[in-house]
Amino acid sequence: MKKKLLSLFFAALLTMAVLGGCGTDGTGESSGNNSSNDLSGSEPAYGGSVVVGIQQDIDSLDPHKATSAGTKEILFNIFEGLVKPDENGNLINAVASDHTISQDGLVYTFTLRDNVKFHNGSTVTAEDVKYSLERVSGILDGTALISTLSSAKGGIQKVDILDEKTVQVTVGSANTELIYSFVAAIIPKGSGEEAAASPVGTGPFSYVSYKPQEGIVLAKNPEYWQAGLPYLDEVNFKIVGSAETALMELQGGTIGIYAYLTDSQAQVLKSGGNFSVEASPSNVVQALFLNNAEKPLDNVKVRQAICYALDKEEIDDFVGGGTGAYISSAMLPTLTDYYVDLNATYGNKANQEKAKELLKEAGYPDGFDLTITIPSNYEFHMQTGQVVVEQLKAVGINATIQAVDWNTWYNDAYVGRKYTATISGITCDLTPGYLLNRFQAASNKNFINYANTQYDELYLKAQAELDLKKKADYYKQLQTLLCDEAGTAFLQVPANMTAISKDLAGYKFYPVYVQDMSTVYYVKK
């Protein structure tokens, strides 16, 4: 027996030695790429590959058909429009090297940049631009893929090629915000059919492969027009199932960048020391959306009472660890020219006396029952819901949470408008009017059923205004109106918590939902 044990022990030792030997060999090989690093500051090194964790699967690789924000954040690396956003929320020229807009706002003239090449090697021509713009506006086959550019709705009417390097676009109605829509991807002429299967763009990375439920792999575009970019040879966007899996993968080193940490995960990673964790404002407006057409929320005093009852500071403290930005209307604080701070109206702290008083005036001295529908896949909203229920209880409103899956929420609550109150987030692009647009009575996105003719008139005026100062003024009035009438109980713009491996640098935070991998590099050690 003893002998047997002894030999077993030796066998185990031997196995360990062999396995251990293999292990060192393996790591030696893989670190070989970076072994040229010398110890001289954080100088960018070219090469290497990074795995980036993403939250959801891709809905389409066709840049004009992709709708989910989670897809667009990836496609940003493959495709570019005539213009593209930078990290400050401004537009910079991309495929175009210059653009001018006529005085009346109806004619856009784009000059193409020299020697911008598609991933298939061919140079971008005016024909490609014309094709892409006609495809998205519906001139090509009658279906507009990007609604703001839709030819039927006052978008692009015709695209003229003035010469090899100049394209002139005529639009149906003047709109100072239309230029933001020209971020629409430029793709090779006639490639629309196969865009979803083998996407070809002009971005810093080219498409390599995509596996459903697994992820998408991109490779460096060596002929990218921005000199010196990108640094990385390969980027692998990997779908991670849940936030908890993401944390484990980060700690295990299988993913290097993850942008959607929860506050408590951020705390854990910070103490670990292998990652730098940075908070940046997201472009999501989180609110307790109130259905203005449902009793008792059709009463403005009830809605105001709810706004007074909510304690934004407490919500942020519990759910976001104090990293969110409080808001009281539909505008991102990062759009500084258009944003007006209205937090004083209802206060960041709860005012329960005022809330109870308003409820009494509205005829609900004993409160009422309220069902809050929440998409259960968003832990952030679910947690917010639990805090909100407690806060409403304090003023006598008996709220209950109804957790539903995402599809049910989207179809019944958002599209069908069958809900009383819901907690969710709406994302915003760079267009300042984007979030205000949806509260027009007739808008198909007006899922809170807000109806105010004064608001609609003001919005139309704002849209027609070409002077940016006056336009900003109109927008501020719209926000104030929405806030005073308590159209909905706005809560916060939560922060994105991003974990980046300490080996990496150069990650840029955008005010829109994109992950720009072109500037990310391995630090030379």
Next chain:
Amino acid sequence: MGRKYSVKIHNFKWNKYLAAGLVMTGIAVLLGILGFFWTPYSTTAMNAAEKFSPPSLRHIFGTDNFGRDIFSRVMQGLGTSIVISSLVVLCSGAAGILIGALTGYIGGVLDEVVMRITDAVNGFPSILLTLVIISILGNGKQNVIISMSIVFIPSFVRIVRSEYLRLRDADYISRARLMGVSRIRILFVHILPNIFSVFWVSVMIGFNNAILAESGMSYLGIGVQPPDASLGKMLSDAQGYLQRAPWYALAPGLTIVWLVLGFSLFGEGIRRTNES
């Protein structure tokens, strides 16, 4: 009649399984029932100052991400789990006896058809089937009970049927039949009391499975809705804080283990008593 039972009690032997099971289950059930009337702290009141406090005399299981007392929430969750599981076992057990008795005793085509249906139901993973039924009925505690009851029926049917099959040709049943005793009386007065020893064990196992299934369902966000506590939901909420506040996951997790272990020991105890 009276003599018959007194003989049984005389034969009843305590064993350590039964004792341990009774003590463990007793504590859990008492805490769960108490939770309906009183908990040390409110189960929903939040307290920012006491977020993630580790177990202490003040909060013996610590607090969660909202500063809520985990022990109070475990008590509430225990109560909910026990009530739901009991109702499920009650409903599916009753249905199982009825169906099993008829098919086992009558046999023939009815037996064949019912057994193929139970085979079909058994063919699905139980959680999947419950989810399907929930998606038809909609979310909510009652619907969880209904759907779980449906899923649990086959296991009871099988056991009851095999017992009836075994006993239907026993001498005393044949005699009862010859004496002209009605079929219903034979089914439920003559045979039923004699299968209880076997049936009890399956009730215990079924109860355990029901507790686990209920926790699994609420872990997936079905059934009890927040802010109300349930053991499964607490486990899934705690997942994000495994490293920061391990007690948050351990408390509901160990409670489930305790409850299931208790009932298993209890069931084992009963089985051994019957054997001896």
